[in-house]
Amino acid sequence: MIKVSNLNAYYGQFHVLKDVNITVEEKGVVVILGPNGHGKSTLLKSICGLAERITGDISLNGTPISQLPTEKIVDLGVVYIAETRELFPNMTVLENLKLGAYSKHARPFEAQNLEKVLDLFPRLADRRGQMASTMSGGEAKMLAIARGLMSNATFLAVDEPSLGLQPNLRTEVFNTIQTINEQGMTILLVEQNIPQIAQLASKIYVLEEGQITFEGSKDEAVSDDHLKEIFLGM
Amino acid sequence: MFNEDTILLLYEITDVIIAGLSNGSVYALMAIGMTLVYGVTKAFNFAYGDFFNMGGYFAWILIVGLGLQFGGYITVLIIVLPLLFLVGYGLEKFMVAPLRKRADWENRVMMLTLGLALFLSNLYMVLFGTKLKSLPPIMDGILEIGQIVFSYQDIMIFVLSLGGILTFGWLLNNTRTGMAVRAVAQNPEGAKIVGINIKRIFASTFAISTVMVGFGGILLSQKLFINPTSGGSIMVKAWVVTAFGGMGSIRGGLYAAFIIGMMEAFVGWIFGMSYTIIALFVLLLATLVIRPQGLMGKGA
Numbered sequence: 001m002i003k004v005s006n007l008n009a010y011y012g013q014f015h016v017l018k019d020v021n022i023t024v025e026e027k028g029v030v031v032i033l034g035p036n037g038h039g040k041s042t043l044l045k046s047i048c049g050l051a052e053r054i055t056g057d058i059s060l061n062g063t064p065i066s067q068l069p070t071e072k073i074v075d076l077g078v079v080y081i082a083e084t085r086e087l088f089p090n091m092t093v094l095e096n097l098k099l100g101a102y103s104k105h106a107r108p109f110e111a112q113n114l115e116k117v118l119d120l121f122p123r124l125a126d127r128r129g130q131m132a133s134t135m136s137g138g139e140a141k142m143l144a145i146a147r148g149l150m151s152n153a154t155f156l157a158v159d160e161p162s163l164g165l166q167p168n169l170r171t172e173v174f175n176t177i178q179t180i181n182e183q184g185m186t187i188l189l190v191e192q193n194i195p196q197i198a199q200l201a202s203k204i205y206v207l208e209e210g211q212i213t214f215e216g217s218k219d220e221a222v223s224d225d226h227l228k229e230i231f232l233g234m
Numbered sequence: 235m236f237n238e239d240t241i242l243l244l245y246e247i248t249d250v251i252i253a254g255l256s257n258g259s260v261y262a263l264m265a266i267g268m269t270l271v272y273g274v275t276k277a278f279n280f281a282y283g284d285f286f287n288m289g290g291y292f293a294w295i296l297i298v299g300l301g302l303q304f305g306g307y308i309t310v311l312i313i314v315l316p317l318l319f320l321v322g323y324g325l326e327k328f329m330v331a332p333l334r335k336r337a338d339w340e341n342r343v344m345m346l347t348l349g350l351a352l353f354l355s356n357l358y359m360v361l362f363g364t365k366l367k368s369l370p371p372i373m374d375g376i377l378e379i380g381q382i383v384f385s386y387q388d389i390m391i392f393v394l395s396l397g398g399i400l401t402f403g404w405l406l407n408n409t410r411t412g413m414a415v416r417a418v419a420q421n422p423e424g425a426k427i428v429g430i431n432i433k434r435i436f437a438s439t440f441a442i443s444t445v446m447v448g449f450g451g452i453l454l455s456q457k458l459f460i461n462p463t464s465g466g467s468i469m470v471k472a473w474v475v476t477a478f479g480g481m482g483s484i485r486g487g488l489y490a491a492f493i494i495g496m497m498e499a500f501v502g503w504i505f506g507m508s509y510t511i512i513a514l515f516v517l518l519l520a521t522l523v524i525r526p527q528g529l530m531g532k533g534a
Contacts, residue, residue: 050426074429086424088417099417102410103429151429 001026002047002078002155002188007056007066009042016042018210019056024155029177029187029200033227034207040190041083043207044157047188048080049073060155074103079151083159083190085144089133093124096132096143100150109152117146120176138169145176156180158189162197174200198222241381248382250503251496256388256457258495259395260450264468265475265487266399267446273482274419274439277330277340280347282447283468284354289318289448290455291358294367307372307452314452315445322444325350326437334436351465358462366459369452391453398449399488402442406484415439419482447472474518480531490529 002024009017049070058066101110118125162170206214292314373386406412417425479490501513
């Protein structure tokens with residue numbers, strides 16, 4: 001379980017997150033909705049030790065992690081999957097995946113996890129020798145998710161997995177996330193305005209101007225007039 | 235078949251080629267070390283040439299100063315290379331890394347290493363005096379193949395620096411740390427995400443680059459002299475090779491080093507040694523005008 005309490009994050013002069021509190025239950029899928037540039041990515045990055053400057057508490061199953069460097073957080077099984085993918089362009093798909101298992105606790109499971117992710121993404125198996133820079137947007141997205149899974153994580157922070165994908169690939173990515181969750185992974189997911197994703201959610205938060213403005217189940221979200229208007233366009 | 239003059243000319247050309255290869259191999263070592271630091275840490279080390287001299291002085295202390303008898307250069311390398319590694323690691327960890335947190339850190343690092351270069355060359359003068367020092371050759375004697383004569387010194391310089399480069403290339407492609415170094419060079423943010431301790435990689439990269447240039451210093455100081463104030467011009471030469479090859483490109487640095495080594499040897503033979511530096515800068519100017527990203531650089 002991840003618990004974020006009174007989190008404040010800063011980007012240079014900007015105060016991006018203001019006293020944010022969220023809880024992600026074990027094996028849950030928590031979705032954070034919100035307009036672009038309101039701090040969703042920063043929230044995920046803060047949890048994974050990638051934000052510039054933060055104050056407040058973040059704990060993983062009771063262990064404080066807010067002051068740990070990213071590599072320690074990855075070692076504890078928390079991994080970030082970037083909206084911008086952040087692959088290694090001049091390395092092959094296989095090398096990218098192997099680097100996904102770089103952290104100490106992932107190394108013993110490298111072979112086993114490789115088999116698992118290639119099973120989950122058969123297309124990557126066909127392209128294991130291809131340079132990451134030559135992949136299409138959808139394939140690169142899958143590689144980014146697969147690389148994250150190689151870390152043997154128990155908690156995935158997924159940043160806008162559907163961004164820039166055509167609808168059928170979007171569905172594929174969401175189905176994959178659902179499968180991963182069913183296999184026992186806890187997922188915190190950020191999306192801008194995709195109603196589709198609400199189907200997966202065990203809990204929804206809305207982040208606007210750096211503050212949580214809504215917290216509730218998907219049924220509550222769907223019946224909230226303000227939310228309907230801004231995100232679901234209904 | 236050939237008259238005597240032609241044969242003599244051929245021998246001379248062979249000599250020039252051998253000199254070009256042996257210098258070129260050391261330049262390759264130096265250029266790869268420099269391009270590595272730039273490619274991975276985005277920092278430019280102005281004290282680079284002074285670490286070349288540091289390698290030379292360390293070897294001098296052991297061989298001449300302490301009169302080391304046992305094992306010759308093998309012992310020297312076993313002692314000096316790890317020492318250089320520690321120096322480079324410490325430099326990054328305690329001096330460069332703290333600056334990295336600030337805005338405009340690249341310029342601060344430039345000033346830091348510029349200051350360090352001045353400090354080191356003056357330190358060398360205080361410790362070793364202004365007189366040039368020389369190192370004995372790794373191996374005396376010559377190897378005769380038919381009529382062609384190779385000095386063992388040139389052969390050893392070539393073999394050892396090439397060995398250094400190949401070892402480095404192997405480590406880069408086949409070890410976990412090597413893969414992490416490449417990952418940081420290609421995408422530092424991605425490297426952080428997969429759990430690579432990029433601070434440690436930065437320091438290790440500085441350390442490896444210091445080892446490479448210092449190793450070059452040990453090798454080349456047997457042919458040249460160790461000069462306490464030559465760091466700047468050595469850094470410039472390493473930089474010209476690196477820029478010609480393309481900043482951040484290891485393969486480019488390797489090709490550039492051999493091209494420049496050969497060019498120097500031939501220019502020196504045809505026009506005289508004082509023209510080599512002119513040729514070097516003509517090449518640099520031509521590179522900057524025609525192909526500013528260098529042979530294998532990716533451009534801005």
